[in-house]
Amino acid sequence: MVKSGAAARDLREAQPGGRYGEAAKMLSSQEGNSFADLLATHAEAVISAWTDEVAHSLRGRLSHAELQRQVTELQKGFQSALFGGALDLADDAAAELRAQLSELSSLRARQGFSANETAVSVFTLKDAILRVVNTDDAGSLRDYVSFSTFIDRAALFTFDSYVRVREELIADQAEQLLELSTPVVKLWEGVVAVPLVGTLDSARAQVVMERLLQSLVDTGSPYAIIDITGVPAVDTQVAQHILKTVVAARLMGADCIISGIRPQIAQTIVALGIEFGDIATKASLADALRYVLKLTGTTKRQER
Amino acid sequence: MDRVPVLKIGDILLVSIQIDMEDQVALQLQEDLAEKIVATGCHGVIIDISALDIVDSFVGRTLATIASVSKVLDADTVVVGMRPAVAITLVELGLSLPGIRTALNVELGMELLAKARAELDWEAGDSGDDEDEPAVTAP
Amino acid sequence: MTTRDGVAAAERIEVTSDQDVVRVRQLVRATAVAVKLSLVDQTKVVTAASELARNTLVYGGGGSVEVLRVENGRRAGVKIVFADQGPGIPDLDLALTDGYTTGGGLGLGLSGARRLVDEFEIDTEAGRGTTISVTKWCR
Numbered sequence: 001m002v003k004s005g006a007a008a009r010d011l012r013e014a015q016p017g018g019r020y021g022e023a024a025k026m027l028s029s030q031e032g033n034s035f036a037d038l039l040a041t042h043a044e045a046v047i048s049a050w051t052d053e054v055a056h057s058l059r060g061r062l063s064h065a066e067l068q069r070q071v072t073e074l075q076k077g078f079q080s081a082l083f084g085g086a087l088d089l090a091d092d093a094a095a096e097l098r099a100q101l102s103e104l105s106s107l108r109a110r111q112g113f114s115a116n117e118t119a120v121s122v123f124t125l126k127d128a129i130l131r132v133v134n135t136d137d138a139g140s141l142r143d144y145v146s147f148s149t150f151i152d153r154a155a156l157f158t159f160d161s162y163v164r165v166r167e168e169l170i171a172d173q174a175e176q177l178l179e180l181s182t183p184v185v186k187l188w189e190g191v192v193a194v195p196l197v198g199t200l201d202s203a204r205a206q207v208v209m210e211r212l213l214q215s216l217v218d219t220g221s222p223y224a225i226i227d228i229t230g231v232p233a234v235d236t237q238v239a240q241h242i243l244k245t246v247v248a249a250r251l252m253g254a255d256c257i258i259s260g261i262r263p264q265i266a267q268t269i270v271a272l273g274i275e276f277g278d279i280a281t282k283a284s285l286a287d288a289l290r291y292v293l294k295l296t297g298t299t300k301r302q303e304r
Numbered sequence: 305m306d307r308v309p310v311l312k313i314g315d316i317l318l319v320s321i322q323i324d325m326e327d328q329v330a331l332q333l334q335e336d337l338a339e340k341i342v343a344t345g346c347h348g349v350i351i352d353i354s355a356l357d358i359v360d361s362f363v364g365r366t367l368a369t370i371a372s373v374s375k376v377l378d379a380d381t382v383v384v385g386m387r388p389a390v391a392i393t394l395v396e397l398g399l400s401l402p403g404i405r406t407a408l409n410v411e412l413g414m415e416l417l418a419k420a421r422a423e424l425d426w427e428a429g430d431s432g433d434d435e436d437e438p439a440v441t442a443p
Numbered sequence: 444m445t446t447r448d449g450v451a452a453a454e455r456i457e458v459t460s461d462q463d464v465v466r467v468r469q470l471v472r473a474t475a476v477a478v479k480l481s482l483v484d485q486t487k488v489v490t491a492a493s494e495l496a497r498n499t500l501v502y503g504g505g506g507s508v509e510v511l512r513v514e515n516g517r518r519a520g521v522k523i524v525f526a527d528q529g530p531g532i533p534d535l536d537l538a539l540t541d542g543y544t545t546g547g548g549l550g551l552g553l554s555g556a557r558r559l560v561d562e563f564e565i566d567t568e569a570g571r572g573t574t575i576s577v578t579k580w581c582r
């Protein structure tokens with residue numbers, strides 16, 4: 001329900017610019033009724049013709065049975081929206097239909113179909129209707145034109161949701177890549193390390209921060225080494241992120257050691273006036289590990 | 305009103321906060337704990353907050369007060385199990401929980417308490433008030 | 444369900460007690476999950492809401508909290524509006540300073556909450572009350 005509210009707004013916003021076609025003409029209630037009647041009376045013929053059209057446009061990449069199921073659902077969606085009194089795709093009565101169309105877009109996007117192929121699945125309803133409508137009758141023809149407008153808007157809506165879903169998919173994948181490029185390794189019992197390589201932007205620094213902290217919990221490691229040997233430069237923001245990670249780790253009960261600070265980076269840190277305070281820094285990852293082992297070793301000896 | 309249970313396990317009091325506490329519940333816990341420390345003579349308190357999905361300034365302040373009161377009653381407090389998202393948020397909020405010892409989990413918290421006690425016993429006769437020690441000590 | 448411009452859903456809680464602050468946290472959490480904020484961002488916005496709702500209760504003498512699902516083009520978000528008819532905040536700059544408190548708190552609620560959200564607006568007038576609205580957007 002909530003989703004459909006948002007969709008309704010999108011349509012309304014789009015209207016003034018005419019993004020959804022000619023003057024965004026609404027159906028009259030009489031046109032709506034006759035459209036609904038038409039869909040109901042010729043349900044079987046419409047579904048069959050529509051399925052054929054879609055199958056043709058997708059060139060057999062989805063099974064006929066599956067398409068038929070989808071088309072049947074859509075046909076029902078259109079029919080109940082119109083029977084419910086929807087005169088425009090943005091109407092409340094068309095909420096269910098909009099949800100269906102978004103779902104179709106999302107499905108097609110995930111299956112790797114293009115935006116065009118997705119929108120055509122809706123556009124082809126027009127061809128299907130043309131087969132059952134009596135085109136010799138002027139009244140029916142006029143109705144057909146108004147139905148077309150409604151269908152066009154539905155297809156464009158589908159196109160739009162497809163684009164949105166695609167963008168989400170791409171963003172997800174980018175994020176996954178980001179995570180792959182920041183491994184957190186368990187170096188020793190009680191010690192994890194993140195060797196950072198490459199440019200650290202703010203977004204990546206944030207991902208590193210979260211992953212490092214989570215790995216402390218998962219492995220029960222009270223020590224973490226952040227190795228920045230492979231980082232060519234840091235800016236204030238990134239330095240701040242590292243700093244915040246160290247403070248957050250302390251709140252959780254773990255200590256961080258930063259290793260591999262290059263001379264230039266040390267200069268930057270000082271020049272930027274960033275306080276690294278009492279955070280332990282070591283020249284190399286090996287030095288850092290040695291340092292941690294000495295700390296834990298001392299602890300062990302004390303305990304005995 | 306819900307009440308957070310305080311369990312005695314060996315010579316340690318274990319508090320596991322499992323609910324989204326109303327402020328009043330947090331204050332009640334503060335009172336209950338002080339009484340339980342005196343009643344049991346325990347020297348260590350572990351507060352497990354791994355079930356808490358947020359810690360705001362009120363809860364943070366309550367934890368700090370609990371740690372201070374316990375210290376006066378000769379008991380060390382360790383807060384364990386803070387979630388990463390909670391820690392990140394606290395840093396942004398500006399709450400650094402000075403004076404509170406923390407550990408990743410209950411087990412590490414116990415080790416920390418044992419170590420603190422051992423150090424105290426070492427310096428036998430010492431009142432045990434080492435004011436200068438860092439807010440968060442390494443386990 | 445409302446379909447005001449950019450608003451997909453809204454719910455309102457009257458805040459007159461501790462329990463209501465807990466309910467605000469829970470509602471904000473549910474909404475943050477529904478708009479798919481990341482876990483850390485959920486935690487940040489719930490913590491901010493907890494701070495501000497408590498201020499509404501303690502300093503504003505109670506009031507209302509409205510939690511809205513909002514959209515702006517591509518992004519979804521959570522917007523929360525805290526309103527009270529209390530004494531207002533006479534010196535806003537001062538109140539927004541870390542550590543400033545008139546109520547024996549840590550003075551981090553207002554300033555910290557501002558750091559935890561993406562948008563933060565205050566409308567306050569001495570003797571009239573305070574309205575604070577905050578928004579957290581999906582990244």
Ligand SMILES: Nc1ncnc2c1ncn2[C@@H]1O[C@H](COP(=O)(O)OP(=O)(O)OP(=O)(O)O)[C@@H](O)[C@H]1O
Nearest residue numbers: 361498502503538544545546548549550551552553
């Ligand atoms: N809704 C309000 N109405 C009137 N005054 C307010 C309101 N909210 C905040 N204030 C004033 O601003 C000051 C700072 O608020 P803030 O939340 O930062 O700190 P606090 O509530 O005193 O302590 P903390 O939130 O850290 O426990 C308060 O002490 C109070 O004087």
Ligand SMILES: [Mg+2]
Nearest residue numbers: 494498552553
């Ligand atoms: Mg406050």
